[in-house]
Amino acid sequence: MRSLESPSAFPVSNRRRLFIITSIVAVNMLSLAATDLYLPSIPELPKILGASVESIQFTLVAFSLGFAIAQIFIGALGDVFSRRAVLSTSMLLFIPATLACAMAPSAEALIAARLVQGASAAAGAALTAPLIRDLFSEARAVQAMSIIGGIDAVIPAFAPILGAWIFAVYGWEMNFWLVAALALPAALVAFITMPTERQAHHVDLVGALTGYSMLFRNRAYLGYALAHATAISGLLALVFSLPVLLKLHMNAGPREFIYTQILWVGVFLVVTWLTGLVVKRIGADPMIRLGSLIQIGGSLAPFAYVALTPAPMWWVFALLAAPVCIGFGLRGGAGFAQAMALFPTHAARASAFILFASMLMAAAATGAAAPFLDVGVWPAALVALICGMTGHGLLRLTQARG
Numbered sequence: 001m002r003s004l005e006s007p008s009a010f011p012v013s014n015r016r017r018l019f020i021i022t023s024i025v026a027v028n029m030l031s032l033a034a035t036d037l038y039l040p041s042i043p044e045l046p047k048i049l050g051a052s053v054e055s056i057q058f059t060l061v062a063f064s065l066g067f068a069i070a071q072i073f074i075g076a077l078g079d080v081f082s083r084r085a086v087l088s089t090s091m092l093l094f095i096p097a098t099l100a101c102a103m104a105p106s107a108e109a110l111i112a113a114r115l116v117q118g119a120s121a122a123a124g125a126a127l128t129a130p131l132i133r134d135l136f137s138e139a140r141a142v143q144a145m146s147i148i149g150g151i152d153a154v155i156p157a158f159a160p161i162l163g164a165w166i167f168a169v170y171g172w173e174m175n176f177w178l179v180a181a182l183a184l185p186a187a188l189v190a191f192i193t194m195p196t197e198r199q200a201h202h203v204d205l206v207g208a209l210t211g212y213s214m215l216f217r218n219r220a221y222l223g224y225a226l227a228h229a230t231a232i233s234g235l236l237a238l239v240f241s242l243p244v245l246l247k248l249h250m251n252a253g254p255r256e257f258i259y260t261q262i263l264w265v266g267v268f269l270v271v272t273w274l275t276g277l278v279v280k281r282i283g284a285d286p287m288i289r290l291g292s293l294i295q296i297g298g299s300l301a302p303f304a305y306v307a308l309t310p311a312p313m314w315w316v317f318a319l320l321a322a323p324v325c326i327g328f329g330l331r332g333g334a335g336f337a338q339a340m341a342l343f344p345t346h347a348a349r350a351s352a353f354i355l356f357a358s359m360l361m362a363a364a365a366t367g368a369a370a371p372f373l374d375v376g377v378w379p380a381a382l383v384a385l386i387c388g389m390t391g392h393g394l395l396r397l398t399q400a401r402g
Contacts, residue, residue, distance in 0.1 A: 016193075017135050023193040024131055025148060026186050027087065027124035029155050034098065034117060034179050035063055036159035039240075040254040041172035043247040048172065051107035053244060057370035060240045061363045062111045066118030067125075068359035074126040075352020076209045083127055084194035090123035091187035095180050102176035118359075125355050129340050130347035134195070153272070156239070157265035164254040211346060215353055223397025224339035227288075229357035230394060231295060231331065234387025235324055237365035239264075241380040244373050250314040260318040264325045271329030284334045285398065291330030292392040298323025299388040303381035312377055324384065338398070361387070 045056045077086045097117040104110035128148060166174045215221055242260065246252040278287050302320040306312045336354060343350040365383050372379035 019193045020131065020135065020195070021148070023186075023190050024087075024124055024128050025151055027091065027190055028128060028148075028152050030179060030183055030186055031067075031094075031121035031124055032152060032155040033159050033182075034101075034121060034176075035060065036156050037163035037166070037175040037179065038172065039243055040160050040164035040257060041167045041175065042243045043253070044167075045107070045172065049107045049110070053373060054370050055107045055111070057240070057244070057366065057373070059107065059110050059114045061367045061370070062115040063118035063121075064236070064359045064363035064366065066115040066120075067122050068118075068356045068363060070119035070122035071126050071352040071356035071359070072209075072212070074123050075349035075356075076211075078123075078127055078130060078352070079211070079346065079349055082194070082196045083131065084191060084196050087123050087127060087194050088187055088191040090120050091183060091190055093120035095183045095187070098176050098180040098183060102173045102180065122355070126352040129336060129351035129354075131195075133340060133344065133347050153265045153268050157262045160254070160258045160261055164258065167254075212349055212353065214346065215343060215350060218342060219397045220399075221339050221342045221350070223394055223399075224335050224342075225354045225357055227292070227391045227394035227398070228332065228335040228339070228354055229361045229391075230387050231292065231328055231335075231391035232358050233361035233365040234295075234299065234384035234391070235328055236362040237369050237387070238321065238324070238380055238384045240362075240366045241369050241373060245377050245380060246314055248374060249377050250312055250317065252314040256314045260314065263318055264322060267322050268325040268329040271326050272333065275330060275333060278330065279334060284338055288331045288335050288338070288398075289392075289395060291327040291332075291334075292388070292395060293327070294323050294330065295327025296385070296388045296392055298325070298327055299381070299385035303378060303385045306377040306381050317377065321381075321384075324388070327388075 042056055042060075045051065045059075046053050049056070074086065074090070094117065097113060097120050100113035101110060101117055104113050132148070163175050166178065215225075239261075243254070243257050246256050246260075250256070275287065282290070298321055301323070302317050305316060305320055336351075339354060340347060340350050365387055369380040369383045
């Protein structure tokens with residue numbers, strides 16, 4: 001069996017390529033649904049489980065934290081073993097973890113189950129970028145990453161609609177039962193379609209883990225990785241805080257959350273489909289910086305609005321924050337692809353560290369906002385603004401090559 005020697009060394013037919021991409025997208029959508037189906041239940045769970053708002057928010061933090069920590073190991077495993085072995089095993093762990101979420105009797109039990117669920121959901125995201133580099137030329141990698149990101153973005157738009165209905169009819173637990181039921185066929189499809197080739201340039205797991213040091217010595221890679229991570233953490237902190245903020249401070253509920261998600265994801269999708277045209281005109285790095293500036297503006301406007309308005313209206317806040325999604329749509333796929341291009345033979349680890357940093361910072365940003373959600377909307381908006389500005393500043397590191 002031939003090993004992969006270069007980022008584009010996996011020769012497949014167009015039909016097989018389509019099946020592989022469909023499988024990885026399905027796995028990623030399930031890991032997203034594990035949170036997005038559940039979000040409409042968040043405002044009511046303190047009463048249902050007899051817990052505080054802050055502890056329920058930490059069920060979101062726990063998933064992000066587990067997802068982040070697992071990335072480091074998934075990245076190493078992905079550069080040692082076959083994509084099939086890593087992805088299929090993680091999916092088989094994801095199913096019992098999701099069932100444990102459905103049966104959790106308390107907030108503490110749910111936090112623990114979500115931590116494991118997040119860790120087992122990490123493989124799909126970690127292996128997406130390496131697979132894209134295996135299957136596409138460099139010229140098409142940025143566009144493919146952006147398109148897949150756009151497809152994945154459908155889940156945050158429409159999963160809350162289904163999740164709100166399931167919660168109203170069957171209760172919050174049914175959202176997790178549904179995800180577990182869908183995960184079984186997804187694991188089977190991943191096992192059938194994923195490449196079985198092993199990477200030839202690493203011989204053991206210890207060597208692969210210590211190989212992360214090569215990434216950390218490259219300032220340009222760290223710039224792309226940390227700028228991406230900080231930018232997305234602000235966006236996710238805002239999304240994860242929104243269901244509670246709508247109920248407490250904007251006289252709104254699940255329906256308004258769904259409308260907001262559709263708006264934000266809609267503009268994100270449009271922008272991601274246009275990135276191929278934009279990158280051809282101005283280049284990847286200028287597009288990343290443009291997206292970063294738009295994201296800062298999209299964070300500053302809603303922060304100023306909620307800080308100066310005693311009774312903010314949800315739809316005004318949603319419209320003012322939409323440029324955050326536009327900016328990240330421009331910079332997200334391009335930043336990821338630029339970082340990956342620096343380490344083509346360490347693809348899984350290069351991808352995994354970006355996701356590790358992204359989800360760790362998302363957990364930190366969401367956790368930072370959680371104790372202050374009852375104060376007003378402005379603390380969460382401030383967290384998003386700080387993350388956007390920090391992410392833009394970190395782009396200075398990308399000017400160093402090596």
